[in-house]
Amino acid sequence: MGKIKAAITGVSGYVPEDIMTNFDLEKLVETNDEWIVSRTGIKQRHILKDPKKAMSDLGVEAVNKLLAKTGTKPEEIDMLIVGTITGDYVFPDTANLISHKIGAKNAFGFDINAACSGFIYSLMVGAKFVESGSHKKVIIVGGDKMSSILNYEDRATCILFGDGAGAVLLEPSEDGNGIQNAILKSDGSGSEYLYMKAGGSLNPPTAETVANREHFVTQDGRIVFKAAIKGMSESIRDLMEKNNLTQEDIDWVIPHQANNRIITAVGDQVGFPSEKVLVNIHNYGNTTAGTIPLVLSDFEDKFKKGDKIILTAFGGGFTWGSILLHWAY
Numbered sequence: 385m386g387k388i389k390a391a392i393t394g395v396s397g398y399v400p401e402d403i404m405t406n407f408d409l410e411k412l413v414e415t416n417d418e419w420i421v422s423r424t425g426i427k428q429r430h431i432l433k434d435p436k437k438a439m440s441d442l443g444v445e446a447v448n449k450l451l452a453k454t455g456t457k458p459e460e461i462d463m464l465i466v467g468t469i470t471g472d473y474v475f476p477d478t479a480n481l482i483s484h485k486i487g488a489k490n491a492f493g494f495d496i497n498a499a500c501s502g503f504i505y506s507l508m509v510g511a512k513f514v515e516s517g518s519h520k521k522v523i524i525v526g527g528d529k530m531s532s533i534l535n536y537e538d539r540a541t542c543i544l545f546g547d548g549a550g551a552v553l554l555e556p557s558e559d560g561n562g563i564q565n566a567i568l569k570s571d572g573s574g575s576e577y578l579y580m581k582a583g584g585s586l587n588p589p590t591a592e593t594v595a596n597r598e599h600f601v602t603q604d605g606r607i608v609f610k611a612a613i614k615g616m617s618e619s620i621r622d623l624m625e626k627n628n629l630t631q632e633d634i635d636w637v638i639p640h641q642a643n644n645r646i647i648t649a650v651g652d653q654v655g656f657p658s659e660k661v662l663v664n665i666h667n668y669g670n671t672t673a674g675t676i677p678l679v680l681s682d683f684e685d686k687f688k689k690g691d692k693i694i695l696t697a698f699g700g701g702f703t704w705g706s707i708l709l710h711w712a713y
């Protein structure tokens with residue numbers, strides 16, 4: 385019997401109904417559709433408008449779709465991990481809320497805070513539980529309600545992000561397909577370039593932090609832009625080298641969708657033809673931990689069993705890395 389691998393055996397995505405176009409943003413901040421499309425590739429993003437709904441509701445929609453698609457009963461789930469930075473509360477974890485809402489009463493779980501790398505970090509943690517043989521049906525959710533932490537007076541950040549979530553089912557595989565290998569990295573010296581200033585234990589919420597609009601995403605776009613290209617490109621190259629693979633061996637590259645110029649630069653630097661690099665940023669913007677499962681879900685029909693796929697992400701922290709997997713169905 386071969387070594388057990390963790391394989392993705394189903395994917396799903398969910399974005400809320402309401403759409404915010406670049407033209408809608410023109411009414412809020414000094415910007416225009418041409419600037420946003422040419423600098424980022426984004427044409428629209430979906431926004432969860434219902435003030436009573438939160439990240440767990442995005443997750444519930446994605447997971448319920450996944451359960452229906454894969455014929456999985458909620459009680460069969462052993463573990464549920466959520467990559468997010470916009471959990472419903474500081475505590476408890478959104479994983480607990482989602483498990484409760486869907487009736488996954490045998491699942492334990494927790495959230496992973498790795499910003500835009502939240503999904504790939506969570507996927508690797510879940511994979512280790514499956515590989516060890518201790519857990520058989522593990523759900524990984526990645527998603528964010530970014531509209532809850534965006535300053536719609538700051539044109540440099542509010543145009544970039546949207547709301548959405550995706551989910552995958554991980555199960556044991558013995559035919560060699562599944563997650564092969566990963567390179568995951570983090571570097572806290574980048575923390576000040578992409579973060580939320582207040583709301584944590586350093587700067588708890590006060591009337592002053594609210595007045596100063598410190599509960600929103602703050603970033604130095606140019607530094608993040610360069611670091612993202614470097615981090616994703618280097619981790620893809622290192623991963624290919626570690627696995628003796630060349631660009632020709634890889635069928636698909638699924639990058640975190642932060643900016644189409646970042647995606648194009650990574651593809652060019654590593655030497656992938658654009659047809660292999662999957663992009664859906666024009667429809668959703670950057671949904672942070674949601675982007676990679678949303679790409680998996682949108683392009684699922686293209687994948688064939690055995691296809692070699694690289695997932696790559698970069699985000700606040702800084703956090704970044706790449707995962708190599710062989711598609712299992």
Ligand SMILES: CC(C)(COP(=O)(O)OP(=O)(O)OC[C@H]1O[C@@H](n2cnc3c(N)ncnc32)[C@H](O)[C@@H]1OP(=O)(O)O)[C@@H](O)C(=O)NCCC(=O)NCCS
Nearest residue numbers: 414415416419500539540543605606608609642643698699
């Ligand atoms: C934010 C980002 C799109 C800005 O694009 P850029 O080409 O770097 O633009 P700059 O920041 O150099 O700004 C260029 C000009 O456009 C202006 N500008 C910024 N946002 C604008 C907007 N929405 N509309 C119109 N003009 C805008 C700037 O004020 C600046 O004007 P100035 O030259 O008069 O000062 C880009 O830096 C980026 O995508 N960074 C990565 C961010 C990211 O993806 N973070 C998520 C985590 S991975």
